[in-house]
Amino acid sequence: EPEVTQTPSHQVTQMGQEVILRCVPISNHLYFYWYRQILGQKVEFLVSFYNNEISEKSEIFDDQFSVERPDGSNFTLKIRSTKLEDSAMYFCASRSTGATEAFFGQGTRLTVV
């Protein structure tokens, strides 16, 4: 069964460092999303991406964040200068055109120390 794949599963980084979280969406999907979940809190929307551009973003998604689809299969989330409060589980999701169901990856747990 096709699935959304995220790497790494766990990343530890020092405050101020840049991190790139990687996602491989399901191959025929065209809508991509990043969400995050701070431990013990709700899953929060960060950004949606379609046709090589951001279609919607939340207040959380400030200038420190960026997304890219570098090669037609990967979808990345970059955090330029990580802060302690960026520690969270980050989920990638994808959806096909016309479908209502979004498939989520297993998540990347980011720990900023």
Add this chain to the structure above:
Amino acid sequence: SQELEQSPQSLIVQEGKNLTINCTSSKTLYGLYWYKQKYGEGLIFLMMLQKGGEEKSHEKITAKLDEKKQQSSLHITASQPSHAGIYLCGAAYQGAQKLVFGQGTRLTINP
């Protein structure tokens, strides 16, 4: 107040018992999704409801959408240990791409 309220926040039931989790939106729903999450893991899609009065089932899990109340309920019949986890509802609203999630219901099944 929250856009999407889930209740209860946690639930402990004995194996074999039935249970219900509710999700209420403060705005008109375009669609309502139910996901299950094991602690620290990804979200597993259970089902999606879009039309008022719609009811869907997957194995022993049934979800309904009450359009009038903008509320969905998730019902598990004859609960099993495999049902344990965190159940999340996610709302889709007209004109928005994103899902807004409830705070989750942590379900524990006691043998």
